[in-house]
Amino acid sequence: MPPESFVVPRFAAEPPQEHLPSGRWGDTLRAEFLRAALDLGEIGEPGDFVWFPDRTYAGRTFVPVTTRTSTNLELFGYVSYVVNDEPGNFHTVADVTEEIAEEHPEWKIDLCDEVVGVWRGPGEKTAQMTLVWGVPQVAGGAVATAELGGRVRVTVDQCELMENRLTLIAPDDFGGDTLEVRVYDAGGKELAVESLYEDDGEDDEPDES
Numbered sequence: 001m002p003p004e005s006f007v008v009p010r011f012a013a014e015p016p017q018e019h020l021p022s023g024r025w026g027d028t029l030r031a032e033f034l035r036a037a038l039d040l041g042e043i044g045e046p047g048d049f050v051w052f053p054d055r056t057y058a059g060r061t062f063v064p065v066t067t068r069t070s071t072n073l074e075l076f077g078y079v080s081y082v083v084n085d086e087p088g089n090f091h092t093v094a095d096v097t098e099e100i101a102e103e104h105p106e107w108k109i110d111l112c113d114e115v116v117g118v119w120r121g122p123g124e125k126t127a128q129m130t131l132v133w134g135v136p137q138v139a140g141g142a143v144a145t146a147e148l149g150g151r152v153r154v155t156v157d158q159c160e161l162m163e164n165r166l167t168l169i170a171p172d173d174f175g176g177d178t179l180e181v182r183v184y185d186a187g188g189k190e191l192a193v194e195s196l197y198e199d200d201g202e203d204d205e206p207d208e209s
Helices: 023-040
Strands: 055-057 060-068 074-082 088-097 109-120 126-136 143-149 153-160 166-172 179-184 190-195
Touching: 023 060, 023 074, 023 088, 055 166, 060 109, 060 126, 060 166, 074 109, 109 166, 109 179, 109 190, 126 179, 126 190, 143 166, 153 166, 166 179
Parallel strands: none
Antiparallel strands: 055 060, 060 074, 074 088, 109 126, 126 166, 143 153, 143 179, 179 190
16 A cells, blocks of 8 residues: 555544533533633623534543524634543633524535644644534534545544534644535435635636636
């Protein structure tokens, strides 16, 4: 077998190990997240929390979350903690956006993302290790993948959907290659694909050069 020409971390994160947060554990994570959200100012009262599958990478477990506020903003982020017998040393990231899925019928997958580390590759190239979570806007999804590359795409992470929610940790922005998230049904049929980057429409114009 020849040497690998596209050297990037693949399947670097552990698959989900726990059920979606609930009970006292859910309350603990909720309190940590709300504490971080205080720095965002007046954004309204948060509603029900939507937790996403946990993923563990580089010794930390990441649990993403979203919630809609009373001002119709989406509050999103994650709570992470050191992996040991008694989770502790919490680190929390919270942000807010007015871009919501109901106003974007063109979205096939409603995604959030946050860089959680940097991977240094060959030739001084680096990849942004990125936590991605979201909800497919199509029915029937079973598995989500993160794919990196240009003409030749490489699957760099994969997870089963949990209550129609996905969480991935994968390298992004590696030598100009960027991530796409794809959702498949149980039979392997592709149902949806979404980039982490907005389409600026430039590729839609004919090349007159």
